[in-house]
Amino acid sequence: MLAKITSAAVVGLDAVPITVEVDIAAQGLPSFTIVGLGDKAIEESKERVRAALRNTGADLPPKRITVNLAPADLPKEGPAYDLPIALGILIASEQLKTDANDSIFLGELSLDGSLRRIWGVLPCAIMAREKNFKNLFVPVDNVSEAAVVDKLTIYPVKTLRQLFDHFATAPMPKQKQILPAKHQKQKFEGITESEYDFENIRGQESAKRALEIAAAGGHNLLMKGPPGAGKTLMARSFATILPKLTFEESLEVTKIYSVANLLSQNNPIITSRPIRSPHHTTSNIGLIGGGNIPRPGEISLAHRGVLFLDEFPEFPRHVLEALRQPMEDGFIVVSRAAGSVKFPSRFTLIAASNPCPCGFFGDETRSCTCMPGTITKYQKRISGPILDRIDMHVSVPAIPAGKLTGKHQSESSSTIQKRAQKARDIQLKRFRGLKITSNAEMNNKQLKAFCNLDEASVLLLKQAISKLNLSARAFHRVIKIARTIADLEGSDKIKSNHVAEALQYRPSIDN
Numbered sequence: 001m002l003a004k005i006t007s008a009a010v011v012g013l014d015a016v017p018i019t020v021e022v023d024i025a026a027q028g029l030p031s032f033t034i035v036g037l038g039d040k041a042i043e044e045s046k047e048r049v050r051a052a053l054r055n056t057g058a059d060l061p062p063k064r065i066t067v068n069l070a071p072a073d074l075p076k077e078g079p080a081y082d083l084p085i086a087l088g089i090l091i092a093s094e095q096l097k098t099d100a101n102d103s104i105f106l107g108e109l110s111l112d113g114s115l116r117r118i119w120g121v122l123p124c125a126i127m128a129r130e131k132n133f134k135n136l137f138v139p140v141d142n143v144s145e146a147a148v149v150d151k152l153t154i155y156p157v158k159t160l161r162q163l164f165d166h167f168a169t170a171p172m173p174k175q176k177q178i179l180p181a182k183h184q185k186q187k188f189e190g191i192t193e194s195e196y197d198f199e200n201i202r203g204q205e206s207a208k209r210a211l212e213i214a215a216a217g218g219h220n221l222l223m224k225g226p227p228g229a230g231k232t233l234m235a236r237s238f239a240t241i242l243p244k245l246t247f248e249e250s251l252e253v254t255k256i257y258s259v260a261n262l263l264s265q266n267n268p269i270i271t272s273r274p275i276r277s278p279h280h281t282t283s284n285i286g287l288i289g290g291g292n293i294p295r296p297g298e299i300s301l302a303h304r305g306v307l308f309l310d311e312f313p314e315f316p317r318h319v320l321e322a323l324r325q326p327m328e329d330g331f332i333v334v335s336r337a338a339g340s341v342k343f344p345s346r347f348t349l350i351a352a353s354n355p356c357p358c359g360f361f362g363d364e365t366r367s368c369t370c371m372p373g374t375i376t377k378y379q380k381r382i383s384g385p386i387l388d389r390i391d392m393h394v395s396v397p398a399i400p401a402g403k404l405t406g407k408h409q410s411e412s413s414s415t416i417q418k419r420a421q422k423a424r425d426i427q428l429k430r431f432r433g434l435k436i437t438s439n440a441e442m443n444n445k446q447l448k449a450f451c452n453l454d455e456a457s458v459l460l461l462k463q464a465i466s467k468l469n470l471s472a473r474a475f476h477r478v479i480k481i482a483r484t485i486a487d488l489e490g491s492d493k494i495k496s497n498h499v500a501e502a503l504q505y506r507p508s509i510d511n
């Protein structure tokens with residue numbers, strides 16, 4: 001007899017339905033074969049299914065069993081097909097009678113028949129709802145991840161035995177039925193628990209102001225200064241002043257983490273903006289994404305959050321160049337043997353750089369020990385086009401000793417976050433229905449529509465263009481930052497003082 005069970009495969013960030021066909025032929029030598037472009041984990045599935053069936057009290061009939069995963073041209077990986085294969089065998093061997101046409105099954109089996117957590121459940125749940133499936137059966141450990149999707153009944157499965165009883169032909173007592181999970185509406189917190197707080201950072205007021213603007217409008221920022229000035233500390237504290245994730249943003253981010261297998265039962269949904277800080281020795285694939293079966297890299301794990309690159313010039317040139325396109329487009333296309341996949345990468349870049357290899361070039365208190373040639377070489381490691389894509393450049397000077405120990409109390413992160421949130425709320429309202437959420441994402445058309453400049457601002461910008469030799473790209477960036485500064489002030493119009501402040505953060509090199 002032939003049984004058909006629906007499961008799912010994740011391609012890039014999205015899931016597609018997979019039909020698991022199980023045929024049991026009366027004729028021929030007993031065998032158990034899985035076909036349909038599976039990887040090693042699927043091949044090993046046979047042993048897990050065999051043991052799990054036995055330990056469930058069911059049989060693997062001594063007949064010719066063929067399992068086909070369709071469509072066959074799609075590479076499949078991982079152990080998520082154990083459960084649908086076992087169920088298919090139970091049905092094809094007539095140990096169980098159900099068609100389960102309106103359901104999707106996912107799960108890895110242990111030898112004792114219990115189910116193990118798998119990755120990529122959220123995209124599968126989203127696909128199940130979109131394709132009008134009614135039910136999704138997943139390992140109990142994956143349930144909270146799936147339960148964010150509404151209008152879909154999620155069944156948490158502990159063991160194969162439990163699933164068997166759920167579908168058993170003979171009437172089972174009610175307590176043997178699997179109870180569906182409750183749909184979970186998530187709360188989104190602005191501030192995550194953090195050991196960092198801006199109130200612990202004395203001085204550096206202009207850098208803090210720039211970070212507030214970057215948080216409010218999603219602008220990229222480069223901090224330049226000697227070691228010990230607090231660049232890394234400020235970058236780490238940046239997380240505490242970010243506007244909270246919206247529900248849609250959270251789903252986007254969680255999908256990426258689901259596919260990267262970075263969710264856990266305790267942390268099934270990403271509810272705050274991710275901060276990623278890869279080291280400069282991180283591989284190209286680790287940063288950008290890729291691999292045999294493509295996985296998101298750091299730039300996608302930082303989607304809707306922050307990519308912090310410390311010691312920016314230390315990153316290999318080709319890695320920095322690879323950032324250009326995703327910074328521009330908000331996504332990265334990773335090619336693979338069968339076509340290519342697209343991962344989102346809309347992150348805020350916070351970069352930090354020393355002025356020279358020793359760190360003290362231009363410092364008033366200590367002298368630089370670098371050879372003149374090495375300083376230029378060091379600074380040139382970041383190419384003009386990359387610098388041009390960083391909206392704001394701030395210098396973070398060494399802090400005078402007296403200021404570090406001063407009694408002056410700085411503003412707390414939560415005070416700054418409230419202002420950034422207010423400015424972001426204005427942007428969310430402004431861009432409703434436009435698929436963007438922050439000023440930094442505006443295209444030229446949106447820039448024209450939403451950035452009303454008063455006469456004095458226009459004059460100021462005209463002067464700046466001729467005096468500072470602003471490129472068109474730099475010019476647009478100045479207006480976007482001015483838009484955010486105006487939003488922080490609650491001003492609908494962009495005024496000349498907003499433009500004047502925005503011009504201060506202009507990159508020192510224009511291309």
Ligand SMILES: [Zn+2]
Binds near residue numbers: 358368
């Ligand atoms: Zn130096």
